[in-house]
Amino acid sequence: MSTETVAAPPAAAPPRPAPAPHRGLPKPVARALRYGLLILFVLIVLMPLYVLLVTSFKSGREIGVNGQWNLPETWTFTSWEKAWTSLGPSFGRTFQLAVPVALISSLIGAANGFVLSRWRFPGADVVFTLILFGMFIPYQAVMIPLREVVLWLGIAPGIPTLIFVHTVYGIPICTLIFRNYYATIIPEELIEAGQMDGAGLLRTFRSLILPVSLPGFVVTVIWQFTSSWNDYLFAIFLSNTRNGPITIALNALAGAQSPDYAAAMAGALITSLPTLLVYVLLGRWFIGGMMAGSVKS
């Protein structure tokens, strides 16, 4: 690769990436191959969804060995009703869990992100790395004493405990998302201008930073909502089917020795509905949070 070509004025380059000397596959073949593969992968990725839908509309009797992959002979909502009966209460509880978690940890993350990107203190880098490590730990390493500590703190078992725990362990990722976000959008001068006014940190944060923070909030709210909704590890350690979130209830419904697959699959769909809805409606920001998980963005 020669550097001169890069430096050369655009006019000197041949008209567009020349299609003439094509050494790979002929174009129509390459195209067919590309879209053929894309379609094949879509079918594979959607296959579990097909199974979930089809099976959930079958009645218990139709879940035999024959015709498992077929559409239901008689479409019925019996399995959905059965699933809802056992998941309904925990469905509501999981909203009571995921919404506060999303809001509280986002607010904390915004404040931390602001400090670590634009109001730094000596040793901020080390502190930031120490915060980030909290996002990678296997939670088993804190789980045994965690149970004792939340009990000792007097936090009510079930949802309140889980709100507390998800908020605390969500601080690292929310801080990271906001720090990266603020580092790219907030110019130093803005803060300096604020200081010229003699505005303190809190006022700068409230009047200059928060108004432009919406995109960051969307990402952290979606992320925290989804991960506390989908969590099973904290749930199984810190709650039970009577006071826990929906993943616990689903596992109870689906995990019996010979589960009613139709009801289990209807239950899996009910469980996934809120997060899938968030994903479909707000996909762009959903991905934003996932990318932040790679630390550097």
Next chain:
Amino acid sequence: MRHRRRTWIPGLLLISPSLILLAVFVYGLIGWTVNLSLQDRHNARPAKGYVGLDNYTKLFTSDINDRFAHSLQNLVVFTLVFMVGTIVLGLVWALLLERRAKAEGFWRTVYLFPMAVSFVASGVVWRWLMNTGQGDDAGGINAIFHGLGLGFLESPWWTDPDWGMAAMAIPAIWQLSGYVMALFLAGFRGIPEELREAAVVDGATTFQLYRQVLFPQLTPTILSALIITGHMSMKMFDLIMSVSGAQWLTEVPAVYVWQTLLTRDYAKAAAISVFLLLIVAVVVVPYLIHVNRSEKRS
């Protein structure tokens, strides 16, 4: 002059509640777990005293049926298959999409959607798909193979004593390949267009273009993908509990901790947890330091 020099104290104050919480709930509790792992608390009664590293060495020397070694072995198989699977599939999808495919948004949305689903929910359908019945009893994917006359492809899936964990990785690959694809797509989009054009002008074939020009630019992306899939894999718990339940065949350290806690052997559970933490830390800490350094340079 009203311009006052910025002081860093308010910043530190604003962030200090978080720092205290994390100091207690991450580092403090890890310390507590480590402390517990050095004692002889093997039932509900308080510990009698410290036993040094006994709980750790016992995991390797006197665990019944080499249960811990077996769980590590399972973890290795799972991790290898999972990481190779997600990275290969994610890269293939990114390659298919990165040169402006038609309806790119649609393909991307579909490939990524499993990420929004919990492992517990997807475990329900994968348990059904990986039905272990074969021949005339075939169910799930095996039924398709059977119906197509591809009986030799039928598999006992996760119940295979040697390669079961490879099958267990399939749902995880399904769930996270889209994520790796998104990482790679972002990586490709970050490469300056001039690099490609220059290579094309120099007469590079498509293969050479990717091999010699584009892939070297993706090193940071690949590193991120390896770290993220790697640490997820080591912590894998939900999926296994949902597909197979806690049982010997598919036990990994994260599940072993849970099983050990059910028997109230707190010290042993703590030792396994700390061991798991160490494996993750060995991978993640150098990565975090590396990221921190390269950020300072730029």
